[in-house]
Amino acid sequence: xxxxxxxxxxxxxxxxxxxxxxxxxxxxxxxxxxxxxxxxxxxxxxxxxxxxxxxxxxxxxxxxxxxxxxxxxxxxxxxxxxxxxxxxxxxxxxxxxxxxxxxxxxxxxxxxxxxxxxxxxxxxxxxxxxxxxxxxxxxxxxxxxxxxxxxxxxxxxxxxxxxxxxxxxxxxxxxxxxxxxxxxxxxxxxxxxxxxxxxxxxxxxxxxxxxxxxxxxxxxxxxxxxxxxxxxxxxxxxxxxxxxxxxxxxxxxxxxxxxxxxxxxxxxxxxxxxxxxxxxxxxxxxxxxxxxxxxxxxxxxxxxxxxxxxxxxxxxxxxxxxxxxxxxxxxxxxxxxxxxxxxxxxxxxxxxxxxxxxxxxxxxxxxxxxxxxxxxxxxxxxxxxxxxxxxxxxxxxxxxxxxxxxxxxxxxxxxxxxxxxxxxxx
Amino acid sequence: xxxxxxxxxxxxxxxxxxxxxxxxxxxxxxxxxxxxxxxxxxxxxxxxxxxxxxxxxxxxxxxxxxxxxxxxxxxxxxxxxxxxxxxxxxxxxxxxxxxxxxxxxxxxxxxxxxxxxxxxxxxxxxxxxxxxxxxxxxxxxxxxxxxxxxxxxxxxxxxxxx
Numbered sequence: 001x002x003x004x005x006x007x008x009x010x011x012x013x014x015x016x017x018x019x020x021x022x023x024x025x026x027x028x029x030x031x032x033x034x035x036x037x038x039x040x041x042x043x044x045x046x047x048x049x050x051x052x053x054x055x056x057x058x059x060x061x062x063x064x065x066x067x068x069x070x071x072x073x074x075x076x077x078x079x080x081x082x083x084x085x086x087x088x089x090x091x092x093x094x095x096x097x098x099x100x101x102x103x104x105x106x107x108x109x110x111x112x113x114x115x116x117x118x119x120x121x122x123x124x125x126x127x128x129x130x131x132x133x134x135x136x137x138x139x140x141x142x143x144x145x146x147x148x149x150x151x152x153x154x155x156x157x158x159x160x161x162x163x164x165x166x167x168x169x170x171x172x173x174x175x176x177x178x179x180x181x182x183x184x185x186x187x188x189x190x191x192x193x194x195x196x197x198x199x200x201x202x203x204x205x206x207x208x209x210x211x212x213x214x215x216x217x218x219x220x221x222x223x224x225x226x227x228x229x230x231x232x233x234x235x236x237x238x239x240x241x242x243x244x245x246x247x248x249x250x251x252x253x254x255x256x257x258x259x260x261x262x263x264x265x266x267x268x269x270x271x272x273x274x275x276x277x278x279x280x281x282x283x284x285x286x287x288x289x290x291x292x293x294x295x296x297x298x299x300x301x302x303x304x305x306x307x308x309x310x311x312x313x314x315x316x317x318x319x320x321x322x323x324x325x326x327x328x329x330x331x332x333x334x335x336x337x338x339x340x341x342x343x344x345x346x347x348x349x350x351x352x353x354x355x356x357x358x359x360x361x362x363x364x365x366x367x368x369x370x371x372x373x374x375x376x377x378x379x380x381x382x383x384x385x386x387x388x389x390x391x392x393x394x395x396x397x398x399x400x401x402x403x404x405x406x407x408x409x410x411x412x413x414x415x416x417x418x419x420x421x422x423x424x425x426x
Numbered sequence: 427x428x429x430x431x432x433x434x435x436x437x438x439x440x441x442x443x444x445x446x447x448x449x450x451x452x453x454x455x456x457x458x459x460x461x462x463x464x465x466x467x468x469x470x471x472x473x474x475x476x477x478x479x480x481x482x483x484x485x486x487x488x489x490x491x492x493x494x495x496x497x498x499x500x501x502x503x504x505x506x507x508x509x510x511x512x513x514x515x516x517x518x519x520x521x522x523x524x525x526x527x528x529x530x531x532x533x534x535x536x537x538x539x540x541x542x543x544x545x546x547x548x549x550x551x552x553x554x555x556x557x558x559x560x561x562x563x564x565x566x567x568x569x570x571x572x573x574x575x576x577x578x579x580x581x582x583x584x585x586x587x588x
């Protein structure tokens with residue numbers, strides 16, 4: 001019987017193992033473990049409790065203070081300082097101070113630190129983003145990170161895989177965000193609980209890396225352990241470019257794929273040729289509705305950014321909608337490129353100017369408002385349209401505020417109209 | 427070991443943003459986090475909860491963010507254990523890693539109501555109301571996880587390892 005790509009990667013990371021099966025408990029070797037400024041402090045405290053003099057490998061840990069930096073208050077500054085001091089003390093190569101820092105799940109692939117065939121664990125639930133590169137990548141907790149920093153391994157249960165097969169050519173304005181919101185609405189927020197999601201099909205094979213990252217990013221919102229896409233020419237082009245530019249210490253990668261006779265827990269098929277842009281209404285990411293069904297919903301704030309949709313093609317799409325148009329005077333438009341490279345490219349391409357001339361703001365890379373941290377918190381009764389990944393109660397601020405999740409074009413159109421809008425209706 | 431307390435009941439999909447909102451993630455001290463436990467799910471929870479009390483919830487408890495601050499807050503506020511129909515996977519492993527007892531039992535969740543007095547036998551994974559009329563067996567933990575739980579958490583399990 002054949003293996004899925006997820007099973008193959010896990011098997012290759014368990015020393016001495018000859019076979020693997022869903023349900024097995026394994027101790028897997030980790031290629032990279034990561035944390036941010038809110039999850040690392042606990043990991044550091046737990047790591048120190050072991051009294052070890054060294055981390056397992058200085059080059060295989062990444063610490064990215066992306067949540068509350070630039071330090072939003074004294075307590076956040078203290079946490080950031082703790083992470084920086086730990087990085088210095090233990091010689092962590094991949095520590096990203098402000099200036100280099102970007103949203104972790106956009107930054108790490110950009111820097112060539114994630115490779116096909118890798119096993120990645122991160123103290124952040126959206127670590128699953130990196131499955132887009134044909135790696136096994138999963139979110140875990142701070143104590144898991146501490147254990148990995150000490151021993152270079154983690155415990156986990158081998159998941160079954162759900163195959164989601166997408167066919168059909170998406171219409172204009174429909175992209176990775178809509179495909180994943182459509183899937184999550186179908187599965188429900190726990191429909192993929194403990195499972196791997198493998199995204200396949202002709203639609204996926206045509207998707208850009210940015211769209212693939214968007215899809216894998218939100219696998220967790222269906223409860224999945226990881227999301228993954230079989231690596232192909234598009235993946236390899238991206239990897240080679242990142243390696244060439246940033247020369248990471250690890251350059252070897254494995255282009256794996258699922259066997260034809262691999263066993264799946266479930267297969268679902270979606271023909272997306274008639275799909276409209278999807279918007280997830282409060283307060284669950286699974287409340288997806290076609291944008292045309294949402295009329296007259298007044299919007300106070302629009303956020304374009306995050307590890308879901310803060311990449312250059314997202315900004316390009318938003319800028320194409322906003323060019324020579326104005327943001328509604330009742331709306332605050334906040335655009336946050338996910339990394340410094342993306343920031344500079346957005347400036348070079350004129351997108352930054354487009355956002356500002358339209359009446360929006362263009363900010364330094366940060367997770368910021370996505371989790372209700374800073375740079376755009378909602379007040380009581382306010383409504384936001386965001387290209388982010390969660391819309392639970394209080395996610396972006398006041399418990400009595402409302403977040404609608406959408407793709408960058410719908411977000412931009414909504415900023416212009418002042419109500420939730422399809423870009424084609426402008 | 428037996429845990430005893432009264433039930434605080436919650437529904438499905440209680441997420442970690444509700445358990446400990448991001449505005450409190452600029453600290454990691456358990457006592458600080460405890461003050462805001464379940465704040466966006468039930469603002470009065472911290473005033474109602476007493477040491478030993480039990481959280482009983484529906485499906486997919488602890489979904490959303492990986493923040494370990496969530497089980498830390500629950501443990502620090504004095505909750506003795508969480509019984510749920512099912513747990514989100516990152517919350518599940520975080521709870522085990524920090525030594526917060528969790529039990530999966532859809533049958534118990536159906537029956538237990540707010541204010542009920544409940545007893546949980548940790549070793550046997552058995553849940554009952556204090557009248558002990560019916561005993562519900564929680565889902566068994568695999569051996570590896572039992573080892574971590576017995577040690578008191580992942581770091582305790584790891585101590586002494588080279």
